[in-house]
Amino acid sequence: xxxxxxxxxxxxxxxxxxxxxxxxxxxxxxxxxxxxxxxxxxxxxxxxxxxxxxxxxxxxxxxxxxxxxxxxxxxxxxxxxxxxxxxxxxxxxxxxxxxxxxxxxxxxxxxxxxxxxxxxxxxxxxxxxxxxxxxxxxxxxxxxxxxxxxxxxxxxxxxxxxxxxxxxxxxxxxxxxxxxxxxxxxxxxxxxxxxxxxxxxxxxxxxxxxxxxxxxxxxxxxxxxxxxxxxxxxxxxxxxxxxxxxxxxxxxxxxxxxxxxxxxxxxxxxxxxxxxxxxxxxxxxxxxxxxxxxxxxxxxxxxxxxxxxxxxxxxxxxxxxxxxxxxxxxxxxxxxxxxxxxxxxxxxxxxxxxxxxxxxxxxxxxxxxxxxxxxxxxxxxxxxxxxxxxxxxxxxxxxxxxxxxxxxxxxxxxxxxxxxxxxxxxxxxxxxxxxxxxxxxxxxxxxxxxxxxxxxxxxxxxxxxxxxxxxxxxxxxxxxxxxxxxxxxxxxxxxxxxxxxxxxxxxxxxxxxxxxxxxxxxxxxxxxxxxxxxxxxxxxxxxxxxxxxxxxxxxxxxxxxxxxxxxxxxxxxxxxxxxxxxxxxxxxxxxxxxxxxxxxxxxxxxxxxxxxxxxxxxxxxxxxxxxxxxxxxxxxxxxxxxxxxxxxxxxxxxxxxxxxxxxxxxxxxxxxxxxxxxxxxxxxxxxxxxxxxxxxxxxxxxxxxxxxxxxxxxxxxxxxxxxxxxxxxxxxxxxxxxxxxxxxxxxxxxxxxxxxxxxxxxxxxxxxxxxxxxxxxxxxxxxxxxxxxxxxxxxxxxxxxxxxxxxxxxxxxxxxxxxxxxxxxxxxxxxxxx
RNA sequence: GCCGAAGUGGCGGAAUGGCAGACGCGAUGGAUUCAAAAUCCAUUGGGGUAACACCCGUGUGGGUUCGACUCCCACCUUCGGCACCA
Numbered sequence: 001x002x003x004x005x006x007x008x009x010x011x012x013x014x015x016x017x018x019x020x021x022x023x024x025x026x027x028x029x030x031x032x033x034x035x036x037x038x039x040x041x042x043x044x045x046x047x048x049x050x051x052x053x054x055x056x057x058x059x060x061x062x063x064x065x066x067x068x069x070x071x072x073x074x075x076x077x078x079x080x081x082x083x084x085x086x087x088x089x090x091x092x093x094x095x096x097x098x099x100x101x102x103x104x105x106x107x108x109x110x111x112x113x114x115x116x117x118x119x120x121x122x123x124x125x126x127x128x129x130x131x132x133x134x135x136x137x138x139x140x141x142x143x144x145x146x147x148x149x150x151x152x153x154x155x156x157x158x159x160x161x162x163x164x165x166x167x168x169x170x171x172x173x174x175x176x177x178x179x180x181x182x183x184x185x186x187x188x189x190x191x192x193x194x195x196x197x198x199x200x201x202x203x204x205x206x207x208x209x210x211x212x213x214x215x216x217x218x219x220x221x222x223x224x225x226x227x228x229x230x231x232x233x234x235x236x237x238x239x240x241x242x243x244x245x246x247x248x249x250x251x252x253x254x255x256x257x258x259x260x261x262x263x264x265x266x267x268x269x270x271x272x273x274x275x276x277x278x279x280x281x282x283x284x285x286x287x288x289x290x291x292x293x294x295x296x297x298x299x300x301x302x303x304x305x306x307x308x309x310x311x312x313x314x315x316x317x318x319x320x321x322x323x324x325x326x327x328x329x330x331x332x333x334x335x336x337x338x339x340x341x342x343x344x345x346x347x348x349x350x351x352x353x354x355x356x357x358x359x360x361x362x363x364x365x366x367x368x369x370x371x372x373x374x375x376x377x378x379x380x381x382x383x384x385x386x387x388x389x390x391x392x393x394x395x396x397x398x399x400x401x402x403x404x405x406x407x408x409x410x411x412x413x414x415x416x417x418x419x420x421x422x423x424x425x426x427x428x429x430x431x432x433x434x435x436x437x438x439x440x441x442x443x444x445x446x447x448x449x450x451x452x453x454x455x456x457x458x459x460x461x462x463x464x465x466x467x468x469x470x471x472x473x474x475x476x477x478x479x480x481x482x483x484x485x486x487x488x489x490x491x492x493x494x495x496x497x498x499x500x501x502x503x504x505x506x507x508x509x510x511x512x513x514x515x516x517x518x519x520x521x522x523x524x525x526x527x528x529x530x531x532x533x534x535x536x537x538x539x540x541x542x543x544x545x546x547x548x549x550x551x552x553x554x555x556x557x558x559x560x561x562x563x564x565x566x567x568x569x570x571x572x573x574x575x576x577x578x579x580x581x582x583x584x585x586x587x588x589x590x591x592x593x594x595x596x597x598x599x600x601x602x603x604x605x606x607x608x609x610x611x612x613x614x615x616x617x618x619x620x621x622x623x624x625x626x627x628x629x630x631x632x633x634x635x636x637x638x639x640x641x642x643x644x645x646x647x648x649x650x651x652x653x654x655x656x657x658x659x660x661x662x663x664x665x666x667x668x669x670x671x672x673x674x675x676x677x678x679x680x681x682x683x684x685x686x687x688x689x690x691x692x693x694x695x696x697x698x699x700x701x702x703x704x705x706x707x708x709x710x711x712x713x714x715x716x717x718x719x720x721x722x723x724x725x726x727x728x729x730x731x732x733x734x735x736x737x738x739x740x741x742x743x744x745x746x747x748x749x750x751x752x753x754x755x756x757x758x759x760x761x762x763x764x765x766x767x768x769x770x771x772x773x774x775x776x777x778x779x780x781x782x783x784x785x786x787x788x789x790x791x792x793x794x795x796x797x798x799x800x801x802x803x804x805x806x807x808x809x810x811x812x813x814x815x816x817x818x819x820x821x822x823x824x825x826x827x828x829x830x831x832x833x834x
Numbered sequence: 835g836c837c838g839a840a841g842u843g844g845c846g847g848a849a850u851g852g853c854a855g856a857c858g859c860g861a862u863g864g865a866u867u868c869a870a871a872a873u874c875c876a877u878u879g880g881g882g883u884a885a886c887a888c889c890c891g892u893g894u895g896g897g898u899u900c901g902a903c904u905c906c907c908a909c910c911u912u913c914g915g916c917a918c919c920a
Contacts, residue, residue, distance in 0.1 A: 022872095192917090232838060232915080239837075239916060246920080266920060279920095317835075317918055346918045356920045364835095365918050436919055554914080591914090626858070628847060632840085640846065643858045646873090653873095696848070699857035775853040780901040782853055806887085820900055826852050830900045 023652035025616020028743040033132050041753050042137040044093040046543045054090035055544045056082040057523055057583075059552030059560070060097045063123040064104055067130035069599055069606045069624075069636065073592040076621040077630045077694060078551040079136040083735035084689045085549070086137070087759045093544050094137055095526040097144035098124050101152070101515045103181055103197060105448045109480050116448045117476065120147060130608070135617050135738045137755065142529045146518035151525065152450040153471035154535045155517050158567075160453060160464050161574050167213045168442075170454075170462065174283055174349060175441060176311065177205035182484040184209055186441040186514060187350075188240070188559045193312030201310035204283075210452060210511060211439040214566045218243065218435045221565055228585040230631075233557045240558040242436025247420050248353060249429035251278050251330035253341065257289040262330055262341065265352035265434055268362060269423065270416040273404040274380035275332050276370065277340050277358040279323060282306035283349035290341055292327030299324055299343055306345045314345060321346045321369045333428040334419070335405060344369065352434050360394065367394040380404050381412040440563060442514045447478060447487045449512030457499035457506040466500050472508070486510060519560050520567035523547050523582060541577060550583035553591075561586070587692055590633020592624070599636070606636060618737035619645045625694035625736060647702050648740055651733060654709050655726050655744040662712070662719035670716035675766045677707045678725050682762035685732045694736065701732055723748075728760045775826035776801040778810040794821045801827040 021027075036042065047053070058078035061071055082094035105116035124145060131138065144151055162168035175184040178195040184205070189196040214221075218241050224234045247269040250261035262278055280287055282303045291299045302324040306314070313319070323344030330341050346365055347356050360370030360377040370377050377391060381399040401407045401415040410418060423429045443452070451472040453465035465472055475494045478487035488494055488510040499506040527544035528536040552560075561583075568582040592599065599606045611620050623644040627634030666674075681704040688697040708725050711717045726748060734741035734754045745754035769790050774797060776784045784804035788797055798819050801807055807829070814831035821827050 235838070236915060242916095242919060244919070264920080268920080315918070319918090321918075346920095348919070351919045353920095359920090363920070365920075434919080557915080626846085635846075637846075637859080640859045647858085649873090695846095696857080699848075702857055773853085777853085777901075780852095780899095785853075809887090818900055820852090822852055822901095826901090828852080828900055 023649040023740070025618060025739065026613075029133070029135065029617050029739040032739045032742050033135060036137075036753070036755070037132075037140070039753070040141070041755055042094065043139050043141050044091060046540055048091040051089060051091040053093065053543055054085050054549070055093045055523070055527065055547045056085055056549045057093075057095070057526070057547045057551070059550075059556065060099050060519070060522065061127065062102055062104070063098045063100050063120060063127045065123045065126065066601075067127050067134070067608065068601075069594075069608050070592050072134065072608050072620060073624045073634070074551070074553070074589050075131070075134060075136055076624050077589055077692060079134070079138075080621070080625060080694060080735040081549065081551070081689070081692060083137050083738065083755065084759075086755065087731070087735065087757060089758055093142075093526070094139060095142040095144075096131060096136070096138040096140070097142075097522065097526070098127065098146065099515065099519055099522075100124060100145050100147040101449045101512075101518060103183075103446060103448070106446060106480070110484075115477070117147070120448075133612055133617055134621065137738070142526050144522060144525050144529065146515070146522065147448070149471045149473055150532075152474075152518070154521075154525070155450040155513055156453040156465070156470050156472060157467060157535055158517070158521065158571075159513065160467060160470075161576075162212060162570060163454075163464055165574060167216070167570055168210060169213065170208055170210050172206065172208040174204045174206055175209050175443075176202045178202055181446075182486075183445045184441060184443055186516075186559075187438045188440075188562070190311060193310060193315050201312045203310050204307065209441050210443040210509075212442055212566070212570075214440045214563070215435060215437055217566050217569050218437050220569060221437075221562065227581060227583075229583075230554070230586065230588055233554060233561065233586065233588065236557040237562055240437060240562065243433060244435075245431070245433050247423060247429055248432040249333070249357070249423055251332060251339075251341075251357070253286070253290060253328060253330045255331075256292070256328040257286060260286060260289065262286060262355050263353040263429075264355045264357045265432060266357055266359075268359065268416070269419050270398075270401065270404075270412040271359040271362040271380050272332070272334050272357065272419060272423075273401075273407075274359040274361050274378045275337075275339060275357040276360060276376040276378055277342055278330055279342050279344040279347045279356050279358055279369070280326075281347040281349035281354040282343055282345050284343070284347075284354045286355075287326065287343060290326045290328040295325055295327040299326055302343055302345075309345070315348075321365065321372065323369060323373060333423070333426070340375070342373070350438060351436065361391055362394055362396060364394045364396065367391075378403060381415075440514070440566070442517060443511035444514055445486050445489075445510075446512055447474070447480075449515060450474075450517065451488070451494075452509040452511050452513055454509040455497055455499055455506045456509065457502060457504060459504060460499055460501045460506075463499055463501050463506070469500070474512075486512075488512070516560055516563045520564045521571070523550075523564075524571075524577070536576060545577070546579050546581055547583045548585060550586045551589060552586075554588040587631060589630050590628075592627075592633055592636060594636045596635060611641070615641060615645050616648075616739075618740050619648055622648070622698060622736050626698045628695055630692045630694055644698075647698075647705065648737060650705050650709065651729065652740065652744065654705060654712065655730065655748060657712055659719040659723055662715065662717060662722055664718060664720075666717035666721065670711060670714060671718065671721055672766075674707065674711050674717050674721055674725055676769070677704055678728050679762040679764075679766045681732065682728065682760050683764070683767060686759060686762070689735065697732070698736065701729065701736075704729055704732075730754060731757055731760050772824055774801065774824075776804055776807050777826060777828040778807060778831060780828055780830075783807050783810050790824070794823075797821060798827055798829075801829065 082092050086092040100120050105120045108114045108119045109116045159168055176190050177184055178200050180198050180200040181195060185195060190202050194201050222238060222241055222243060244267055246265055246267035248263050248265050250263050253260050253262055323342045326341045326343060328341045329338045331338055358366045360366040361379045362381055380403045382402045383395050383399050398412045401410045401412055407415045407418055420431055451474055453472045455463045455465060457463050475491050478491055480487055495508055497506055497508050524536055524541055524545060528540035531537050564582050571577045594604050594606050597604050623641045626644055681700050684700040685697045711722055730741050730744050742754050771787050772790045774786050774788055775782055776786060784806040786800050786804050788800055798821060813834055815834045816829060817832050818830035
């Protein structure tokens with residue numbers, strides 16, 4: 001038989017492997033991409049006899065120009081998973097589309113004079129090309145583009161349904177404003193007080209805005225037990241919703257504002273006897289009424305200053321707490337005390353009631369505030385060993401009620417309930433639940449989005465556009481001025497319309513919808529892509545949704561993923577869908593970095609196209625999946641990619657060897673050895689692929705590839721079992737490296753696409769070994785190894801272990817205390833000196 | 835500050851109570867070549883030995899266990915999230 005060296009030599013190699021060409025990805029990848037598309041092999045019919053439907057969805061991209069390396073990482077893994085599920089025998093829906101509304105298109109317009117529509121659609125064209133080059137198995141017949149009127153029409157439709165059912169409303173209030181992007185933002189889109197998109201410090205601005213009533217679902221959104229999601233994401237959602245139970249209590253101010261009370265919310269009603277002041281947020285409506293003439297100048301200045309400050313300044317925990325007295329006082333209903341009312345910007349208008357009762361002894365913030373303004377610090381919950389001395393810090397934990405009238409001596413845990421009871425029975429307040437979650441602000445003062453289908457009429461007021469008039473189309477060829485305002489506010493042909501009710505001239509709403517509205521229901525449209533007259537076809541939706549496996553980045557934890565859940569619940573209550581949750585299982589791909597840092601076009605570039613050109617799409621796909629566990633991300637390095645290229649080349653080589661060099665039957669040992677690794681490989685790959693562990697799947701396949709080469713070179717295996725091994729290798733490689741697997745599948749004489757085949761099965765009995773190696777430890781330290789029959793009994797194994805030479809040495813002069821036998825793995829002999 | 839994840843060779847990582855370092859990169863030596871590239875073979879945690887033996891080794895310190903990368907406690911570092919939420 002040929003030795004390795006000989007089989008590699010030019011003359012013989014050609015002979016033994018039959019004029020095999022070198023692995024050149026460029027020669028095969030485009031060919032298969034075209035063929036797959038022409039044959040429509042990835043199109044998912046709504047029903048296939050004998051197959052279960054499986055919706056594997058990956059978050060669709062914003063078409064910013066390029067499918068970058070991070071996208072490759074995300075989409076290679078999710079595509080491999082969808083392909084794997086298809087080969088598991090499921091009827092898999094794996095669609096793709098474009099989340100194509102959004103600010104970058106407008107910024108391109110403003111900065112470069114590009115037309116947002118042209119800019120967007122040419123980017124989409126480019127992205128489609130790149131997706132194709134990736135060899136992704138998308139069902140392109142279901143592609144959706146959210147900036148197409150036949151998609152955003154339904155955004156408008158949903159808005160109208162929500163509006164009719166009290167889930168969409170317009171309200172004048174303080175909104176987060178990004179001065180750079182010239183638009184308001186939802187709370188979720190403000191990170192560290194800055195615009196999530198551009199990083200500009202967010203300010204507050206009072207203006208009427210549209211909201212979706214997500215808070216109505218706050219409690220239901222907290223129920224996540226049924227979701228197979230990463231715990232981390234669930235925790236983030238729970239924290240964001242931020243449910244806290246407490247008591248609202250009113251502090252009478254009728255002395256200064258007849259009939260008025262300051263409502264405050266507290267989770268620590270047990271400390272209410274320790275209230276020595278009340279602080280209002282600078283935006284609190286009662287400030288004007290309460291401020292006394294001699295304090296007015298100071299209060300006005302303070303409030304004005306607070307309004308000017310950015311969210312970053314306002315919410316910094318570092319900065320000193322400030323406040324100013326109003327001159328007014330209020331009454332603590334529990335003890336009738338008269339206490340000062342101040343204004344302070346550490347109190348947030350947007351949370352609770354916008355006013356807090358100040359209990360410096362038992363709240364860290366109130367404590368520093370009281371110290372600074374020399375306000376009384378009265379202990380009402382005593383620490384266990386308190387000697388009556390002044391506090392150096394607020395005491396937050398529970399304790400014993402003191403200075404609390406009739407509640408003295410009670411534990412503060414009981415006090416909390418007893419005091420709340422008293423407050424409720426006297427009508428001073430009520431037990432209340434508050435949430436950090438705010439209603440979803442959906443108005444954007446931008447052009448490139450879904451127009452909100454509302455008309456304002458002088459006579460009829462706010463009038464929804466009738467459904468049959470949808471879509472309200474976004475005008476084309478608009479003008480962008482340097483003032484940064486949305487072109488819609490100046491486009492008279494858009495702006496001026498007739499009132500749907502009375503027919504008189506009226507004005508259109510010029511705000512557009514937050515683009516997260518588009519992604520809140522796109523999975524439904526993928527399932528039901530075609531209806532014209534209705535948003536969805538119920539049968540199609542129920543055939544596919546909820547999404548069985550959803551993949552995407554963790555950065556969407558409290559934005560897209562929360563909005564989408566809300567949308568689902570709202571649509572359920574409006575009888576459009578029947579299920580409670582949109583995405584059953586969620587997997588977060590990790591982040592791909594380069595040199596440990598974020599990949600960025602400017603500072604840390606890593607364009608995929610040159611890599612594809614040099615190594616091919618299959619190599620890049622596999623390399624990205626080989627970097628590490630997919631859900632943990634990875635760090636790109638140029639050097640490692642050769643290893644994957646070598647592996648694929650070895651597959652290319654081994655699969656095309658001339659099997660006629662092998663005999664009709666092989667040696668028993670070699671046959672069993674090959675069967676063992678073949679079946680063991682399948683076992684490993686099936687288990688790992690199912691949990692997105694592509695890296696270890698590839699490692700298993702690399703080992704199998706080597707084993708196949710060795711079997712061939714040894715010449716001891718039959719042509720048939722070697723051939724079967726090659727098939728198995730190709731089938732497992734298919735989801736990871738679809739082009740080379742398909743090419744070799746054809747070259748090895750199969751007809752039909754490998755991607756329509758099923759995963760091979762494995763037989764556990766073939767994986768089992770006849771003889772096994774047992775590790776033998778003495779005192780838990782490895783001392784020797786013994787070869788024993790796999791079915792050896794415990795006693796026999798231990799006897800054999802004691803006879804191993806190196807074990808004997810360590811047993812000498814020792815008394816055996818204990819013998820531990822782990823079947824198939826090891827023996828541990830515990831001894832002590834005799 | 836709070837919550838969460840992670841820390842393993844020169845590097846990416848594997849092993850989740852049972853032989854640490856699978857697989858790959860890189861490196862070293864060899865084969866092939868006029869030469870190089872490519873490819874193939876071998877070695878590759880540290881110390882130690884002629885070779886064995888043996889000792890050390892999964893961020894640090896303690897603990898549980900016959901046995902710990904794995905479980906528990908404390909700490910350090912890195913990354914992610916939240917952060918005046920009353």
